Amino acid sequence: MLVIGAGFAGIGAGIGLRRAGIEDFAILDEQDGVGGSWHANRYPGIAVDISAFSYSFAFEPFPEWSRAFPPGAELKSYADHCVRKYGLRPHLRLNAQVVRAEYDEQAHLWEVFLRDGTSMTARFVICATGWLTKPKPPGTAGLDDFAGEVVHTARWDQNLELAGRRVGLIGTGASAVQVVPEIAPRVAHLHVYQRTPIWLFPKPDVPLPKAVRRVFRAAPWAQRTLRLFTDTVTELSFVIAMIHHRQFPFLVRAGEALSRLYLRSQVGGDRELMSKLTPGYRLGCKRPSFGKGYWRAFTRDNVDLVTEPVERITATGIRTADGAEQRFDVLVLATGFHVLENLPPFPMHGTGGRELKEFWESERFQTYEGSSVKGFPNLWFIVGPYSFTGGSWFGMIDYQVTHALRVIREARRRRATEAAIRPEKHDRSFRKTLRRQRNTVFLDRSCTGSRSYYFDSRGDAPAVRPATTYEAAWRARHFDLDDYRYTRARGRVPAPAVGRPAGGEPLRRPL
Known part of the structure; x- marks a missing residue:
């Protein structure tokens, strides 16, 4: 076999x-x-x-x-x-x-x-x-012309230095949700190029103290019980909402309402930014994610969200369909996978x-x-x-x-x-x-x-x-x-x- x-x-x-x-x-x-x-x-x-x-x-x-x-x-x-x-x-x-x-x-x-x-x-x-x-590269002309450094999130160069540099990031999927808040405080300026926004939910990520881990080691059934709970929540809140949308459309609407409330809490009610970050498709059409600091990163002075379509990657940066061009030292491709x-x-x-x-x-x-x-x-x-x-x-x-x-x-x-x-x-x-x-x-x-x-x-x-x-x-x-x-x-x-x-x-x- x-x-x-x-x-x-x-x-x-x-x-x-x-x-x-x-x-x-x-x-x-x-x-x-x-x-x-x-x-x-x-x-x-x-x-x-x-x-x-x-x-x-x-x-x-x-x-x-x-x-x-x-x-x-x-x-x-x-x-x-x-x-x-x-x-x-x-x-x-x-x-x-x-x-x-x-x-x-x-x-x-x-x-x-x-x-x-x-x-x-x-x-x-x-x-x-x-x-x-x-890894799937962006379908944008000129990528090979860029004279700076290029890295795909799936093939990250551990020696890449971003501190104090101008960075252009293409993509706003699950990888970008994790990368953006991590690198935003370190770079001189970050432009994030968004084609399609993502539905996002607060990430209940809490540290597990040593005492909890000792309980899990001593009583594996406790961790299995917790798993049953998390599995059930996932099935009820997402899987059933997605596959039985015709029968229970209110589940998707409820999820979208929760995501919008989270967005408002992250960007302080900035209506223009909220509009750019709110998906125009139903929750479930595209993979949603849990985020921690992603939306809030766009309220930083050194982070810009760009929704104008990318026209071309040039030798020095990215030119959008409106003719604007930004210069970058590094391009990060968070463009997902085939x-x-x-x-x-x-x-x-x-x-x-x-x-x-x-x-x-x-x-x-x-x-x-x-x-x-x-x-x-x-x-x-x-x-x-x-x-x-x-x-x-x-x-x-x-x-x-x-x-x-x-x-x-x-x-x-x-x-x-x-x-x-x-x-x-x-x-x-x-x-x-x-x-x-x-x-x-x-x-x-x-x-x-x-x-x-x-x-x-x-x-x-x-x-x-x-x-x-x-x-x-x-x-x-x-x-x-x-x-x-x-x-x-x-x-x-x-x-x-x-x-x-x-x-x-x-x-x-x-x-």
């Missing part, structure tokens, strides 16, 4: 495999450490924007959080902790970038090709590559040689229960189209791993070499997803102006599954295993192998 990705999704898949008694697997990752985004992202102010009591594995509460919303370094430490505790080190293969994967219909094997020229074969593949891995187009971040060819992205582009993003795709046997996604409910990321990892493991165990029980979702079951699942999407906030007309990564070119919102986390978890444990077709390859079947040079003999143990 292969797990592609060593972020929390891949770590969760590895833990699930070991708990199921499956040891013949490897976890690949293109980076030199585990943790995914929490290994790569190190920009100033980086922190989790959902309570750590929910942003962690339910079976592995972590009593050492320093805060309710801990900094990124603690999330990275938690990833390392999980790898150590659950014995995943022997299964890791880091600095192993996958460039393509092809399915052998006769042998019922996936062959995965790596950047270094080697290939690996596996019976089953769990794709855990995540969303936020490929998301839907990053699913997966490499070509995958299934039965008949069909490429997965081409299938989704021509026939819409679609999956069976957010996990598998017709025509791509022995393959499951942790993060794929219609996987994430918008609630607990770790809840999603749990139910997606549960789904894959149920099928893998069933295939092994039947001595099958291939498990393929039946096309009619796949199509029925997708039709149900589209029907349920009609109830969501995503069909609100205002969403068309949100520029949200939730949406594809057809107006579907495949980044979010129209279900609660609890429902998705129940489905993962109860879907009919006969929705898959189990078959055995005919004739002599080559053994899966890891670490094989392309066209060569296996170098390591079979998978």
Whole structure:
């Protein structure tokens, strides 16, 4: 077996495999450490924007959080902790970038090709590559002309010095919400270029005293109880409001009213500034966030919010559509990531040689229960189209791993070499997803102006599954295993192998 990705999704898949008694697997990752985004992202102010009591594995509460919303370094430490505790080190293969994967219909094997020229074969593949891995530069002309320093938040240069310098920051999403208040007091002047404002809520980030941590260590049930509370609040206040917007529109309106009150408290009633920072789309169309000091930063004398469209990046700065040009020493790109187009971040060819992205582009993003795709046997996604409910990321990892493991165990029980979702079951699942999407906030007309990564070119919102986390978890444990077709390859079947040079003999143990 292969797990592609060593972020929390891949770590969760590895833990699930070991708990199921499956040891013949490897976890690949293109980076030199585990943790995914929490290994790569190190920009100033980086922190989790959902309570750590929910942003962690339910079976592995972590009593050492320093805060309710801990900094990124603690999330990275938690990833390392999980790898150590659950014995995943022997299964890791880091600095192993996958460039393509092809399915052998006769042998019922996936062959995965790596950047270094080697290939690996596996019976089953769990794709855990995540969303936020490929930085997205601004679609603005002239970026290469800028003579100063340029840094993307996802690839932050730890040696970059901002003190006393003029900085232009492009983007006002979740990363900017954390970066702006962190760097504003240090720079000479900061211009923030906003294309689309963000709905923001006060961040209840409090330090966790040593006494509280001692209680969590001594009584893990206390932390689990707190997690149940934070999970429930998230489901009730955001997930249900988003996916049942047609039935409960007042929930979205209430959330927007709360956000506006918070904005007023942060900017002192400055109507012009409030107008610029207030989204023109419904809450939920685009990812909201929790902020601490972001809106207040725009009341500083050395911070300006620019809403005029950026026309071009010049050798010395940024020129906007009104002809105004500002000079900068440094450009910070808080422009997010390629998301839907990053699913997966490499070509995958299934039965008949069909490429997965081409299938989704021509026939819409679609999956069976957010996990598998017709025509791509022995393959499951942790993060794929219609996987994430918008609630607990770790809840999603749990139910997606549960789904894959149920099928893998069933295939092994039947001595099958291939498990393929039946096309009619796949199509029925997708039709149900589209029907349920009609109830969501995503069909609100205002969403068309949100520029949200939730949406594809057809107006579907495949980044979010129209279900609660609890429902998705129940489905993962109860879907009919006969929705898959189990078959055995005919004739002599080559053994899966890891670490094989392309066209060569296996170098390591079979998978």
